[in-house]
Amino acid sequence: KQEVTQIPAALSVPEGENLVLNCSFTDSAIYNLQWFRQDPGKGLTSLLLIQSSQREQTSGRLNASLDKSSGRSTLYIAASQPGDSATYLCALENQAGTALIFGKGTTLSVSS
Amino acid sequence: NAGVTQTPKFQVLKTGQSMTLQCAQDMNHNSMYWYRQDPGMGLRLIYYSASEGTTDKGEVPNGYNVSRLNKREFSLRLESAAPSQTSVYFCASSEPSNRPGETQYFGPGTRLLVL
Numbered sequence: 108k109q110e111v112t113q114i115p116a117a118l119s120v121p122e123g124e125n126l127v128l129n130c131s132f133t134d135s136a137i138y139n140l141q142w143f144r145q146d147p148g149k150g151l152t153s154l155l156l157i158q159s160s161q162r163e164q165t166s167g168r169l170n171a172s173l174d175k176s177s178g179r180s181t182l183y184i185a186a187s188q189p190g191d192s193a194t195y196l197c198a199l200e201n202q203a204g205t206a207l208i209f210g211k212g213t214t215l216s217v218s219s
Numbered sequence: 220n221a222g223v224t225q226t227p228k229f230q231v232l233k234t235g236q237s238m239t240l241q242c243a244q245d246m247n248h249n250s251m252y253w254y255r256q257d258p259g260m261g262l263r264l265i266y267y268s269a270s271e272g273t274t275d276k277g278e279v280p281n282g283y284n285v286s287r288l289n290k291r292e293f294s295l296r297l298e299s300a301a302p303s304q305t306s307v308y309f310c311a312s313s314e315p316s317n318r319p320g321e322t323q324y325f326g327p328g329t330r331l332l333v334l
Contacts, residue, residue, distance in 0.1 A: 111261075141322055150223075150309060150325040151262075196262070206252055206277060207323060211261040 109134045113197055113210035120187055121218055128182040128213045130197030135175045142171050142182050143196040145212070151196065155182070159202075187217045221245055223326035225310050231332045232300045240295040240329050242310030250313045251293035252323065253277075253285060255306040262309065268293055300333045307331070 110133045120126050130140070139158050143151040155164045155171040157180070163172040170183040184191060194214045198207040226241045244251065253265040254277075264277030268287040282304060284296045293312075297304060307330050313323040 143325075148328075150327045151311075153322040153324070156322050198262075206264045206267050207262075209254075209262040211259065 109137075109199070109201055109208050111197055111199060111208055111210040113195075113213050115213060116211065117214045117216075119216045119218065122187060122189060124187050124217075125183070125185050126187055126215070128184070128195050128197075128215070130180040130182070130210055132178045132180075132199055134201065135178055136202045137175065138200040138202050140171075140173055140180050140197065140199040141207070142169075142180075143198060145194045145196060147193075154195075184215075187215075189217050189219045191215060192217050223310055223312055223324050225308075225326035225329050227329060228327070229330045229332075231334065232297075233334050234301060236300050237296070237298050238300065238331075239297075240308055240310075240331075241292070242294065242326060243292045244310075244312040244324070245291065246312060246324065247290070248312040248314055248324075249290070251287065252311040252313075253283075253293070253295045254309045254311065255279065256309060256328075257306050265295065265308075297331075300331075302333045305331060305333045 112131045114129050141156045142154045145151050157164050157173040168185040173180045194212045196212045197210040223244045249270045252267040254262040256262045263279050266285040268274045271290045286294045307328045309328050310326040311323040
């Protein structure tokens, strides 16, 4: 059974710092991996989607990488801002599955 | 273009009561999903519908039923609510995974409290 783990569970950083969020998974037979953002009391917003054949995706200050062989993905946030404070969820779609399998998330707090 | 909408936003039920959570999407997506989100557990799939007229169980289907009313709407029903069903429920939609690059779009959630 595919398991998705996100470490750390919570992270606090000062504004301007570069940071990395980690996601690991146990079964490398994935179709794609996505990073979502969730603000308190809100739904999920997709940030980046990486197909299994890709190594990374970039959007603005965000860069997500995927290493299937080691079962790891990272989300890099450059020059963090207070507006980046949210919970970041990693989710992947197995090749055999039809829906997303989520990690428990990393709650990020960026102080000004 | 409203995306994915859910009603109600918040509901309080007594144990044993029934209710239906509504979800609609206006993106002409074929696939729709119901997840629940609990503290410390992440999001878990309850049911999904790959296309109109089909539904399948996810990871935690017990105590729930679903109806794919048409391509736009996918409802989740609790026949006899239990305190263990206190959670935040999210509906999502997407194109099937055989179209690379398609992500899932989520509704704002329904917060359910069962007393």
